[in-house]
Amino acid sequence: MTLPREAWPAPPSDRLADALAALAGRVGEGDIRAQLHALSGVLRNIGRETLDDEARSRLGAELADAVTAGDEQRTIALMRELARIDRAAVRAVDWSAASGG
Amino acid sequence: MVEVLGRATVGLSQETWFVRVTTDAGDVEAVLRLPTPASGVRAIVTQRTALQAVAGTGVPAPDLLWFDDGDQNPLSRPFIVMTRVPGTVPVGWHELPEPARTYLAEQAIDALAALHDVDPAPLGKPVTPGFDFERLERRLDRVGPLPPVVTGALAWLSRRIPDPPAQPAIVHGDFRMGNLVVDGDRLTGVLDWEMAAPGDPLSDLGWCFIPVWEPPGIDEQALVRRYAERSGASVDPERLHWHRVLGYVRLAYYALAGTRAFDGGRSDDFRLAALRLQLPVTLDRLAATLAGDPVV
Numbered sequence: 001m002t003l004p005r006e007a008w009p010a011p012p013s014d015r016l017a018d019a020l021a022a023l024a025g026r027v028g029e030g031d032i033r034a035q036l037h038a039l040s041g042v043l044r045n046i047g048r049e050t051l052d053d054e055a056r057s058r059l060g061a062e063l064a065d066a067v068t069a070g071d072e073q074r075t076i077a078l079m080r081e082l083a084r085i086d087r088a089a090v091r092a093v094d095w096s097a098a099s100g101g
Numbered sequence: 102m103v104e105v106l107g108r109a110t111v112g113l114s115q116e117t118w119f120v121r122v123t124t125d126a127g128d129v130e131a132v133l134r135l136p137t138p139a140s141g142v143r144a145i146v147t148q149r150t151a152l153q154a155v156a157g158t159g160v161p162a163p164d165l166l167w168f169d170d171g172d173q174n175p176l177s178r179p180f181i182v183m184t185r186v187p188g189t190v191p192v193g194w195h196e197l198p199e200p201a202r203t204y205l206a207e208q209a210i211d212a213l214a215a216l217h218d219v220d221p222a223p224l225g226k227p228v229t230p231g232f233d234f235e236r237l238e239r240r241l242d243r244v245g246p247l248p249p250v251v252t253g254a255l256a257w258l259s260r261r262i263p264d265p266p267a268q269p270a271i272v273h274g275d276f277r278m279g280n281l282v283v284d285g286d287r288l289t290g291v292l293d294w295e296m297a298a299p300g301d302p303l304s305d306l307g308w309c310f311i312p313v314w315e316p317p318g319i320d321e322q323a324l325v326r327r328y329a330e331r332s333g334a335s336v337d338p339e340r341l342h343w344h345r346v347l348g349y350v351r352l353a354y355y356a357l358a359g360t361r362a363f364d365g366g367r368s369d370d371f372r373l374a375a376l377r378l379q380l381p382v383t384l385d386r387l388a389a390t391l392a393g394d395p396v397v
Contacts (some may be wrong), residue, residue, distance in 0.1 A: 031108075038375035045378055063249045067256045079253045079388040086248075087385040092378045094314045096279075098191045 034095050037041035041093025051089050106213045115140045130185040135178050144295035145179040146170050148358045151297035152224045160216045161290050186290030188282040194317035201286045206319045208288040214331035217270035221299035227269035228300040231262045251386040254350050263340045270302040307344030313318040349387035
């Protein structure tokens with residue numbers, strides 16, 4: 001029989017995020033509501049990133065070389081590529097809109 | 102008599118309270134602002150100076166009712182009390198339906214042109230684009246290792262620092278939707294003057310439509326033309342582009358600084374913790390802007 005690796009199963013981060021967002025919706029004070037929505041967004045992203053570290057390291061090194069060489073066209077092309085990869089890995093949260101400002 | 106009605110939705114720097122001031126002439130709904138350790142005392146003094154400079158000029162801003170630059174008062178800190186502007190602060194341009202969005206954006210541009218027509222002398226010595234750049238670079242140095250995209254943008258900016266503007270103006274410093282009060286389809290006030298300083302007016306124009314959250318969904322080129330018409334100044338597209346790129350780097354700095362303040366235990370505000378999620382979005386928009394691609 002294979003036992004789970006943990007003594008207790010951690011709740012899925014998405015469930016924590018959903019529950020926290022629901023709780024935030026019941027909070028009257030804007031400051032606290034915004035902070036809870038922000039925390040919900042952070043929880044939603046924990047453990048989600050599936051970045052290709054090797055590709056990112058390569059792009060980062062090439063970008064540094066292009067900056068040093070003053071090759072602007074290549075610098076911008078590499079910035080574009082690297083930024084696109086990083087953005088795709090994140091689910092951004094607009095805590096300001098979620099909390100009503 | 103001053104009666105405290107409650108604390109406003111808290112920004113990330115100063116304390117803001119809604120108050121009612123009772124005078125012989127009647128009650129006035131007002132706003133009290135106080136410095137915090139994060140904002141420093143200077144933020145209050147700068148706001149006071151800026152509000153005095155724009156009073157009566159046609160720039161929609163709160164009226165300054167009462168202030169003290171020192172700490173010999175019951176609050177033991179400098180403070181300002183200003184009129185409460187009617188309306189609400191939308192989160193972003195994208196939130197507003199058309200045609201109100203365009204109509205309000207035009208009013209914002211008109212307000213900006215009016216602001217840039219006010220004599221900047223009371224606010225001190227003009228800040229040059231070069232100083233703006235170097236200050237941001239120093240701040241970035243302090244937050245630690247930088248994302249390579251920021252390093253690439255700094256290299257691009259450093260090669261093109263514009264000359265000081267021929268005509269310095271009062272630069273609001275954070276002129277964007279989050280600091281504009283809207284009442285129906287009317288722009289009723291510009292808030293948060295703590296970063297105001299004399300400088301290059303195009304830095305405000307470059308900053309005002311940079312999305313913190315969603316892209317604004319407005320015709321920026323038409324608004325830049327409107328600004329040129331209203332201000333009577335020619336808008337150099339390359340200079341504006343430089344300021345826009347600098348604006349994205351500034352936004353990236355805020356995300357980095359906020360993230361590191363939370364991680365380092367200097368703040369327990371979860372909004373700062375969540376700024377890390379905004380960083381990749383900002384960097385992607387920065388790279389798109391440099392490449393001349395649409396910002397999404």
